[in-house]
Amino acid sequence: MGLLPMESTFSVKWKTKSFLLLALFLQFAFDVTMLFDVPVANQVIGFLYLTFVPGFIAVKLLKLDELDVLEIVLFSAGLSVAFLMIAGVTLNELLFAFGFSQPLSRVPLMIVLNSITLGGGVFVYLKDEDVKIRGNEPIKMSPFALLFLFLPIFSIAGAMYVNAYQNNSLLLFMIIAISLLFVFGVMSKKLLPSKLYAFALFMIAIAILYHASLISNYIVPFASDVPIEYFVFRNTEHNAHWNSIITLYSPQSDLSQEFGRINAMLAVTILPAVYSALLRMDTSWMFKLLFPLIFAFVPLGLYQIWQAHVGEKHAYIAAFLFIAQETFFTEMLGLNRQIIAELFFVLLLLVILNEKMNPFVKMVCFTIFSFGLVTSHYALAEIFLFFISFTTILLIVLKRPSKKITVSMVVLFFAVMFAWYIYTAPATFASFQEFGSTVIGHLGDFFNPASRGQTVLIGLGLTQSPSVWNTVSRFFAYLTQGLVVVGFISLVIARARKRIRIENEYFILSFISMASLAMVILIPGLANTFNMTRFYHILLFLLAPFCVMGVRFIVGLLSKREREFAVSALLLVVIVPFFLFQTEFVFEVTGSDSWSIPLSGYRMNALRLYGHSGYTDAYSVYGAQWLSRNVNVSARAHELYADESAARSVLTIYGMIYVGYVNAISNTTMVADNGIVYLGTLDVVDGVIPFGASVWNTSELSSVFDNLNVMYANGGSEIYSHSP
Secondary structure, three states: OOOOOOOOOEEEEEOHHHHHHHHHHHHHHHHHHHHOOOOOHHHHHHHHHHHHHHHHHHHHHOOOOOOEHHHHHHHHHHHHHHHHHHHHHHHHHHHHHOOOOOOOOHHHHHHHHHHHHHHHHHHHHHOOOOEEEEEOOOOOOOHHHHHHHHHHHHHHHHHHHHHHHOOOHHHHHHHHHHHHHHHHHHHOOOOOOHHHHHHHHHHHHHHHHHHHHOOOOOOOOOOOOHHHHHHHHHHHHHHOOOOOOOOOOOOOHHHHHHHHHHHOOHHHOHHHHHHHHHHOOOHHHHHHHHHHHHHOHHHHHHHHHHHHHHOHHHHHHHHHHHHHOHHHHOHHHHOHHHHHHHHHHHHHHHHHHOOOOOHHHHHHHHHHHHHHHHOOOHHHHHHHHHHHHHHHHHHHHOOOOOOOOOHHHHHHHHHHHHHHHHHOOHHHHHHHHHHHHHHHHHHHHOOOHHHHOHHHHHHOOOOOOOOHHHHHHHHHHHHHHHHHHHHHHHHHHHHHOOOOOOOHHHHHHHHHHHHHHHHHHHOOOHHHHHOHHHHHHHHHHHHHHHHHHHHHHHHHHHOOOOHHHHHHHHHHHHHHHHHHHHOOHHHHHOOOOOOOHHHHHHHOOHHHHHHHOOOOOHHHHHHHHHHHHHOOOOOOOOEEEEOHHHHHOHHHHOOOOOHHHEEEOOOOOOOOOOEEEEEOHHHHOOOEEEEOOEEEEHHHHHHHHOOOEEEEEOOOOEEEEOOO
């Protein structure tokens, strides 16, 4: 994992006049399409303008000319998103303080964002410096590389085909196409030159994300937090004002705290409210289209970090492994605040590991991205603080002070995080104490393997596999994990023998990642507190390249010739099957039990599809919207009853009904005189009502409906009350 020599570079210069004219043109096009509400053009031009132009201007103002093309794109996106969040929250507080009740409405946002962006462009022009963009050799698109452009097309068309006809043939073809293009691209530099690896990764990431996010015309939670995220966003959007303290009554204090913590995150309140006001886009599709598109830049940032350590090809393979891991395209699609936080997380890694940045500029970027991370996801901010704090401490103890990660950076991040959480989000600060109490409470179960949680037990091979195909799938997952461990051990050995040169900061960050992985396995309750699947996904930010290193080490022991070919071939033999199993492709084509909604939703058990994953159809949505319009649940004038799945998904998202106001239905339910009962597709069509670990058939609860009358019915959703 030695540092590789830099390739020859070139730079493109734009005259400042041309740059200013381009910025003015994009701003004019955005304003015109927005004011006249031009469909599609408003959304496409507006998203590109808001997500890249302000950040690109900031890149030029900060004189980040040492960055290459990919880094400029990443920094432009990160600085733009941070700009929208910072400008939005500043406007929210200032205008509201001066008596303007809707500071996040279209007009003030348009005036402020346009003025700041235009002012920045003019300032770049007045500096009278050429706008430089550095990069490797000029990019020439090969015919083979153009095939990657078709992957997102097949993904979008395939998802639409599934939605309309329950036919997954296009999606199956897309997954095979990704596998083949990846294999040929790795094995042949002529087909896919290294300078196109980032492009290929971006296309693959978009395709694999959209194949899941575009399933159904409605938001699918994937058993994650998007219902709450959508609720707090719509609350902000409806008021055109963000209130950092959301007041919701619930007998469950932890439930109200959960809403409070998520409401404090600007990534799912201010940011989507700004996009919604200026893009005039259906809010469901904004979450299904825009957030996954932003998320596709995360593997590009990781590729940029890794290529300096393992080379371009192996960084490409490691980034594909990161994308192939199931959490990337399932659970993460229900965690929009973490999507934005991961963009800032990878940008912070790029900043602290960059050797060329001016110290002042580096601190400015670190401050901006720190604020973005802290106000996007509390747990990820804690993890980052833990990483840089221990890295700094270890470097000081080893008497190897670092210029990349300094004490001032740690203090700054700590100050930003706790200032935000204590004064703006007290519910989040309270969660830190709960976290510690939970872990301490489980220490007595140290010798009980079950205390580590089901995910850890599966990862360690301590649970029985339900089928032969599941056994094979686990084998490839264990193989990637084992190679990561082997790769890290090989690095430690090579570093001890001084056979490899790697910066101290990256080595210690990797060491902390491995130690963290060991901790969640050894310490009872820690895995459940962190959520193991998400935590492992984060650890791959630093650990994924070790899978490549593990293969390199093994091949080096077995052969002294043609190592490059052997390493690539062995990696493909491991990672491609891993990808096919993680996407559930193998389970679908063999007719085995599958959890993939895009590929197997048409044959999936209704309780798993609607109950566990939160899949929603038009019947349930229309029923929830009718209920929201006609029954004032928030005023507590009516007692609302529904199954737990509907309460946490469709009623929260499309009914805008706080789940704490919903009573779960069971065989002992006695509907109050002012009670309203909501039944969704799972209840009406499939006759199943989930309640905790139990499942009732609708027929078993007939006594609940004996004295009730139908208020609303659409064939898949029904609403009952005592009134005729």
